[in-house]
Amino acid sequence: MLQRIFKKIHVQQILNQNVQEKDSASPKVSQDNLSRDLKQNLKMLRNILGPSSDVVIREFSFGCEEKINAALIFLDGMTNKTIINESIIKPLMYHARLISPEELRPTNSIEIIKRTMLSVGEVKKVTPLEEAINDCLAGDTILLINGFHEALVVSTKGWEARSVEEPKTEAVVRGPREGFTETLRVNTALLRRKICNSNFILETLQLGQKTKTNVCIAYLMGVANPRLVEEVKSRLKRIKTDAILESGYIEEFIEDAPFSPFPTMANSEKPDVVAAKILEGRVAILVDGTPMVLTVPMVFIESFQSAEDYYSRPYYASLVRTLRFLAFLITITAPAAYVALTTFHQEFIPTPLLITMAAAREGTPFPAVAEALIMGTIFEILREAGVRLPRPIGSAISIVGALVIGESAVSAGLIGAPMVIVISLTAIASFVIPSQSDVAALARLILTILAGFLGAFGIIIGLLGGLIHLCALRSFGTPYFSPLSPLSLLDLKDVFFRVPMWAMLTRPRGIGWHDFKRQKWGLMPRPPRKNE
Amino acid sequence: MVKRGSLFLRILAISLIILLTAGCWNRRELDTLAIVSGTGIDKPEEPGKVQITVQIIKPGEMKAPQAGGGGEGGSGGQKPYWTVTATGDTVFDTIREMAHKSNRKLFFPHNEIIILGEDAAEEGVQKYLDFFARDHEPRWLAWVLVGKNTASEVLETKAELEKVPAISISKLIEARGATSEASAVTLHEFLTRLMSKTTAPVASLIEVSGQGKEKTALLTGTAVFKKDKLAGYLNKTETRGLLWVLNEIKSGIIDVECPGGKGKVSLEIIRARSKIIPEIKDNTLHLAVEIDEEGNLGSQMCSDDLTSESAWKTLEKNQAAVIHNEVMAALKKARELNTDIFGFGEAVHKKYPKLWKDIEDKWDEFFPNLEVAVIVDAKLRRSGLITKTVKPE
Numbered sequence: 001m002l003q004r005i006f007k008k009i010h011v012q013q014i015l016n017q018n019v020q021e022k023d024s025a026s027p028k029v030s031q032d033n034l035s036r037d038l039k040q041n042l043k044m045l046r047n048i049l050g051p052s053s054d055v056v057i058r059e060f061s062f063g064c065e066e067k068i069n070a071a072l073i074f075l076d077g078m079t080n081k082t083i084i085n086e087s088i089i090k091p092l093m094y095h096a097r098l099i100s101p102e103e104l105r106p107t108n109s110i111e112i113i114k115r116t117m118l119s120v121g122e123v124k125k126v127t128p129l130e131e132a133i134n135d136c137l138a139g140d141t142i143l144l145i146n147g148f149h150e151a152l153v154v155s156t157k158g159w160e161a162r163s164v165e166e167p168k169t170e171a172v173v174r175g176p177r178e179g180f181t182e183t184l185r186v187n188t189a190l191l192r193r194k195i196c197n198s199n200f201i202l203e204t205l206q207l208g209q210k211t212k213t214n215v216c217i218a219y220l221m222g223v224a225n226p227r228l229v230e231e232v233k234s235r236l237k238r239i240k241t242d243a244i245l246e247s248g249y250i251e252e253f254i255e256d257a258p259f260s261p262f263p264t265m266a267n268s269e270k271p272d273v274v275a276a277k278i279l280e281g282r283v284a285i286l287v288d289g290t291p292m293v294l295t296v297p298m299v300f301i302e303s304f305q306s307a308e309d310y311y312s313r314p315y316y317a318s319l320v321r322t323l324r325f326l327a328f329l330i331t332i333t334a335p336a337a338y339v340a341l342t343t344f345h346q347e348f349i350p351t352p353l354l355i356t357m358a359a360a361r362e363g364t365p366f367p368a369v370a371e372a373l374i375m376g377t378i379f380e381i382l383r384e385a386g387v388r389l390p391r392p393i394g395s396a397i398s399i400v401g402a403l404v405i406g407e408s409a410v411s412a413g414l415i416g417a418p419m420v421i422v423i424s425l426t427a428i429a430s431f432v433i434p435s436q437s438d439v440a441a442l443a444r445l446i447l448t449i450l451a452g453f454l455g456a457f458g459i460i461i462g463l464l465g466g467l468i469h470l471c472a473l474r475s476f477g478t479p480y481f482s483p484l485s486p487l488s489l490l491d492l493k494d495v496f497f498r499v500p501m502w503a504m505l506t507r508p509r510g511i512g513w514h515d516f517k518r519q520k521w522g523l524m525p526r527p528p529r530k531n532e
Numbered sequence: 533m534v535k536r537g538s539l540f541l542r543i544l545a546i547s548l549i550i551l552l553t554a555g556c557w558n559r560r561e562l563d564t565l566a567i568v569s570g571t572g573i574d575k576p577e578e579p580g581k582v583q584i585t586v587q588i589i590k591p592g593e594m595k596a597p598q599a600g601g602g603g604e605g606g607s608g609g610q611k612p613y614w615t616v617t618a619t620g621d622t623v624f625d626t627i628r629e630m631a632h633k634s635n636r637k638l639f640f641p642h643n644e645i646i647i648l649g650e651d652a653a654e655e656g657v658q659k660y661l662d663f664f665a666r667d668h669e670p671r672w673l674a675w676v677l678v679g680k681n682t683a684s685e686v687l688e689t690k691a692e693l694e695k696v697p698a699i700s701i702s703k704l705i706e707a708r709g710a711t712s713e714a715s716a717v718t719l720h721e722f723l724t725r726l727m728s729k730t731t732a733p734v735a736s737l738i739e740v741s742g743q744g745k746e747k748t749a750l751l752t753g754t755a756v757f758k759k760d761k762l763a764g765y766l767n768k769t770e771t772r773g774l775l776w777v778l779n780e781i782k783s784g785i786i787d788v789e790c791p792g793g794k795g796k797v798s799l800e801i802i803r804a805r806s807k808i809i810p811e812i813k814d815n816t817l818h819l820a821v822e823i824d825e826e827g828n829l830g831s832q833m834c835s836d837d838l839t840s841e842s843a844w845k846t847l848e849k850n851q852a853a854v855i856h857n858e859v860m861a862a863l864k865k866a867r868e869l870n871t872d873i874f875g876f877g878e879a880v881h882k883k884y885p886k887l888w889k890d891i892e893d894k895w896d897e898f899f900p901n902l903e904v905a906v907i908v909d910a911k912l913r914r915s916g917l918i919t920k921t922v923k924p925e
Binding site: 358364450 | 551552554555556558559560561563565589594639641642669671699
């Protein structure tokens with residue numbers, strides 16, 4: 001049956017391809033160049049841009065003796081009106097009088113205007129109509145002058161955007177609070193401000209045949225492996241889809257293991273995190289329209305590293321790091337372990353604990369597996385509801401939720417109290433590693449079912465299966481489970497504990513090995529020696 | 533794509549087959565288990581039969597009554613345990629027989645004590661303990677006890693501090709260190725000694741005191757076995773003598789006379805170590821038991837100043853004498869019963885393996901006449917928070 005489904009998907013894909021090819025060859029955007037006649041140009045533009053209400057076409061004339069007809073075409077809301085009024089229309093209409101009429105002859109006026117009259121940073125001369133229209137749709141203004149088959153495209157991008165705020169998902173106590181926004185240029189600027197280096201390269205591609213989304217690849221030349229950069233570019237160029245609305249779209253098109261539950265590309269909302277990863281030799285992929293920036297390659301332990309680990313003191317950071325590993329283990333195995341212990345291995349439990357647990361189980365109607373699955377499902381529902389709910393109703397969820405997985409469920413005799421504790425512990429622990437929490441929910445479910453059938457044996461089978469899968473995964477050529485497998489002793493400096501900054505001598509092997517030395521040896525603070 | 537689909541199908545099919553055919557067969561929910569906390573074995577009047585008493589914990593009644601739950605009633609008066617007795621031909625048969633009385637299956641891993649009734653112990657325990665050694669459920673860490681009364685009587689006593697008598701008895705054994713006057717023998721140790729050709733098994737001795745509803749169980753010494761049959765008992769002093777030799781003294785109080793002779797002084801044992809050293813001198817086998825002990829002055833009932841050097845030395849001497857006497861008492865009893873409870877034979881075996889082959893079978897004749905030297909090195913370390921006793925100067 002599944003084969004048939006896959007076949008269908010395949011057929012669908014071929015169909016899609018056809019549609020897209022047809023679409024890109026559609027006559028809507030013509031391959032024509034501009035003509036010398038303004039009227040005809042405007043007619044063509046109107047024809048192409050259609051009846052959209054946000055297209056503004058402003059026709060005007062300038063010049064003192066010989067009036068020259070011209071037109072501005074821009075999108076309302078995408079452009080900065082001040083620039084258009086003060087730096088385009090005003091110089092043309094007032095200052096054109098100051099230039100000698102000889103100079104402002106229609107034959108050479110477009111060059112004169114570009115050079116002397118438009119007080120805007122970025123102006124370019126464009127001949128193909130399609131390019132001019134694309135720029136216009138991106139927020140630039142087209143200046144058409146009668147008698148020229150070239151248009152001036154003036155950069156007037158300016159729209160309402162969310163300002164740089166503290167990211168909601170990756171809050172820190174110590175460290176920078178700024179987060180990426182939805183505007184690509186702001187995001188690249190945030191990165192550029194962290195890495196003031198001419199080797200820091202930002203390359204832009206346009207993806208999405210309909211949306212024409214700007215996608216930016218950021219890397220540090222000389223540190224990032226050039227083959228990695230090439231690989232990222234070639235995978236990005238493979239994408240032939242109509243829309244890219246979020247970096248998640250890109251992730252799914254270019255990731256290494258599309259069927260694996262584990263993410264093989266990391267994402268972050270914080271410029272400092274992305275900058276740190278770029279400095280390790282990774283490549284970042286910024287997508288216009290989303291604050292989520294992708295970084296590749298990703299390794300599994302990245303999920304356990306937090307920005308704050310590097311800003312707080314190493315002892316505490318190492319302790320917290322260890323706690324995260326523990327929390328991950330708890331969140332995937334706790335319900336399974338409880339089920340296995342109470343239904344298969346009662347002899348493992350110390351007598352007083354067994355008696356307490358048996359007392360709690362007394363009179364509960366469901367077997368332990370069913371209890372674990374029901375409670376797990378309810379928790380997932382509550383979590384989902386908590387995320388989606390409008391904030392004013394949010395408190396209602398917490399009250400109702402506390403009733404459902406809490407004292408009331410126990411006193412009603414539906415669920416044993418230890419199960420409530422186990423599920424709550426699982427829930428708390430799952431929030432410690434947000435980037436793997438969806439994997440954790442899946443693993444928890446599978447392990448619980450396995451434990452319900454096979455006991456501890458099932459848990460071991462499940463964990464081993466997961467481990468084998470993790471070791472087999474790769475992300476852009478880097479083994480996913482490195483530096484643990486394959487083991488790289490040098491890189492253990494940043495796995496279970498975080499060594500002090502002065503001991504972080506090298507970049508991670510396999511990611512930044514191209515330029516492995518991060519700093520020189522012997523930077524540990526110490527009193528000056530005599531001969532210094 | 534198509535290949536991936538079939539791979540997925542195959543994995544699904546394999547895992548379903550594994551889970552559904554190989555899974556669940558030994559699945560037991562907690563509320564289908566009868567957790568056995570103690571087992572008693574008795575010899576009933578009917579010959580050739582076995583009487584087994586098990587104490588099952590009732591988890592529902594174990595819960596401490598909640599502050600607000602007084603009105604619910606019922607749970608207050610109920611005993612949190614259930615003592616079931618059954619009689620049958622064999623141990624295993626009798627235990628399975630209990631399924632007719634208990635709707636839940638007996639669950640033995642948490643069985644903490646095995647009590648052998650005096651009659652059963654005298655008859656020989658091999659046939660009773662075989663099940664507990666062979667079956668995978670009971671633990672070898674359970675304490676083995678001999679009840680001077682029947683085992684069922686011991687299990688019916690009242691526990692004041694614990695809720696279940698069996699657990700109370702188990703804790704009683706664990707707390708023996710304060711006096712070191714009761715032996716503690718796990719099933720594992722008992723079986724090891726039972727399998728030895730010369731070393732005699734011992735077990736804790738438990739008695740029931742009091743009348744009617746106020747019956748309580750107390751440890752009163754050690755039961756000594758010859759082969760697998762109960763041979764006799766050691767009292768508390770003799771038991772401590774045994775433990776000195778076995779190097780199992782944890783703590784305890786040694787009472788000695790005041791050097792002035794006007795009262796008693798209690799010395800607390802802090803550390804003790806012992807060694808059995810077999811030696812052949814002049815073609816005869818000698819055994820030396822070396823005991824190193826350190827104690828503290830715990831309390832004095834006389835008003836003398838004991839911190840003077842002479843008094844302190846006298847105390848140390850007296851302390852050594854008491855230890856010596858205790859060991860000699862145990863030795864005397866062991867010789868009387870002709871049971872090598874100290875494991876002297878094993879010590880000889882280790883040091884003189886060749887010689888041992890000759891005397892192994894004659895050990896019973898050797899043992900009562902064995903020369904044993906007890907060398908005690910007892911020291912007194914500290915005198916507590918005060919030096920001289922509290923009295924007007």
